[in-house]
Amino acid sequence: MSVRSTIISQIQEVAKEQNNKLAALTDDTPLLESGLDSLAIAILVARLEEALGFDPFTLSDDIYYPVTLGDFIRFYEDVAKSRKVAS
Amino acid sequence: MLPSHVKSLRDRLAGASNCQERYLYGAALSVRLADVQAGTSASSWLSSLSGRSVLIAIRDQVAAALALIELDGVARRIILCPADLPYEHFPSVIASAEVDAIVSDNDDLKRRGIGAELHVSPTCVPAQHLSSENQATEWVILTSGTTGTPKLLIHSLSGLTAAIKVEANSASDARVVWGTFYDIRRYGGLQIFLRAILGTGSLVLSSADEPLADFLVRLGTHGVTHLSGTPSHWRRALMSPLAHEIKPRYVRLSGEIADQGILDSLRSFYPQAQIGHAYASTEAGVAFEVADGLEGFPANILSTGGRVELKVEDGSLRIRSAGIAVGYLNGETSSIADTEGFVDTGDIVQLRDARYYFLGRKSGVINVGGLKVHPEEVEAAINRHPKVRASLVRARKSPITGSIVVADVLLKDGTDQDTALRQEIVQFCQERLARHKVPTAIQFVPNLNVSATGKLTRHNA
Numbered sequence: 001m002s003v004r005s006t007i008i009s010q011i012q013e014v015a016k017e018q019n020n021k022l023a024a025l026t027d028d029t030p031l032l033e034s035g036l037d038s039l040a041i042a043i044l045v046a047r048l049e050e051a052l053g054f055d056p057f058t059l060s061d062d063i064y065y066p067v068t069l070g071d072f073i074r075f076y077e078d079v080a081k082s083r084k085v086a087s
Numbered sequence: 088m089l090p091s092h093v094k095s096l097r098d099r100l101a102g103a104s105n106c107q108e109r110y111l112y113g114a115a116l117s118v119r120l121a122d123v124q125a126g127t128s129a130s131s132w133l134s135s136l137s138g139r140s141v142l143i144a145i146r147d148q149v150a151a152a153l154a155l156i157e158l159d160g161v162a163r164r165i166i167l168c169p170a171d172l173p174y175e176h177f178p179s180v181i182a183s184a185e186v187d188a189i190v191s192d193n194d195d196l197k198r199r200g201i202g203a204e205l206h207v208s209p210t211c212v213p214a215q216h217l218s219s220e221n222q223a224t225e226w227v228i229l230t231s232g233t234t235g236t237p238k239l240l241i242h243s244l245s246g247l248t249a250a251i252k253v254e255a256n257s258a259s260d261a262r263v264v265w266g267t268f269y270d271i272r273r274y275g276g277l278q279i280f281l282r283a284i285l286g287t288g289s290l291v292l293s294s295a296d297e298p299l300a301d302f303l304v305r306l307g308t309h310g311v312t313h314l315s316g317t318p319s320h321w322r323r324a325l326m327s328p329l330a331h332e333i334k335p336r337y338v339r340l341s342g343e344i345a346d347q348g349i350l351d352s353l354r355s356f357y358p359q360a361q362i363g364h365a366y367a368s369t370e371a372g373v374a375f376e377v378a379d380g381l382e383g384f385p386a387n388i389l390s391t392g393g394r395v396e397l398k399v400e401d402g403s404l405r406i407r408s409a410g411i412a413v414g415y416l417n418g419e420t421s422s423i424a425d426t427e428g429f430v431d432t433g434d435i436v437q438l439r440d441a442r443y444y445f446l447g448r449k450s451g452v453i454n455v456g457g458l459k460v461h462p463e464e465v466e467a468a469i470n471r472h473p474k475v476r477a478s479l480v481r482a483r484k485s486p487i488t489g490s491i492v493v494a495d496v497l498l499k500d501g502t503d504q505d506t507a508l509r510q511e512i513v514q515f516c517q518e519r520l521a522r523h524k525v526p527t528a529i530q531f532v533p534n535l536n537v538s539a540t541g542k543l544t545r546h547n548a
Contacts, residue, residue, distance in 0.1 A: 030326075045487055
């Protein structure tokens, strides 16, 4: 499964568990308007660490907070790419 | 009874300057401080609350702020209910604080049979002056307890304001507009409310159901200069497309450990701002503020003397100051301070290169985005599940909320460890606990470490 599809399916799962109602998701959707609240985003990041094997927030040297869903997915994709190159 | 040097909040506001231009800004309602100075908004009910123990359960933050100003010096005791206090906790709070009057805009309270001898609705239209005899009102602040029932901490106004330096006559100062992501009924938010009222500025308050984006726009519209919140509040703000709506001169963090990541992010996002993280707790009050942009605090804070005395004993930070709470109202037999007057904050610190760093809580208390979670309460809920023998609840680090709650679960013999059971236990907890307390992940383990004293072995996060 691609990084993108893993993220989308985890978002749907966490939203369901947390009873968060998801907005229609596009890359331009601000993460905070996706329907996930802070706690749900925290859970999402933890689940993605298990699913993908890394957490870009703690890995990257630059402190970065993604604003849109597209930013969020790219943040993960970029780290996934650099890890592939490194290994 | 009241020492002559202790003035009520209203008396202190009476001497404040520039009130024509100072406001309490809310989502629905805004009030000019000059109008608050001019007279009471509560003439129809204020005298009937004199000497009473008054529960302030007002959803609107501006109305709640006005009630605090009205009732300090009038009521015997005021109990500050945050907007999100679950209804099930009201009866115990009312009983413990001997509440005999409620000020509330929430009709659900009456519908649910939560009441007191007297029930009044807050009013916000300033009216005539009402003279009253001042008394030293006890301020009661709720904080979380190990069993889930809130602990009630008594403070005095002089203790609450001990850390606040009031600039004498600051007509020359640039305009100050405070804002806070906190509820002012919580210690961190109350500090900002008092700073704004006793200082020279205005204050922008959020509303319970207000989307962050709307609040940021309002903060920007009112030109917020001083903004406070927990590191988690700030991380959330930085994830908002509207974080550029504000240009604060001063960014304040408190209520959670401020790590280098969030401090650096704020510095690069708001380069014009001074960034400070304050160390405070509901029990111990405001201890110090760190302004050098680095996590932890310089070791020499311990020896600088002054208003607050600090020491580290058995690895945890201890505080002695005029800001510590007077005592507990319920359930707690232990005193807040030791015989020498020091409060053990329970925060474990480690000294490295002349700087102290926070490692976590001695008691294992988990801080989820500024909300405390006692592992014992969560374990008790999990252990009620018929297939569970024991559990250990711990923190997992989160770049979003600082920590989240996870659990190691030991099942009864012969129980199958499957994903369905994991979900069943999570759901079991969801029915019994507030959302931030529910374990976000459950791991089945073959055993749990028990110490020689028969207690679960906890490791600090």
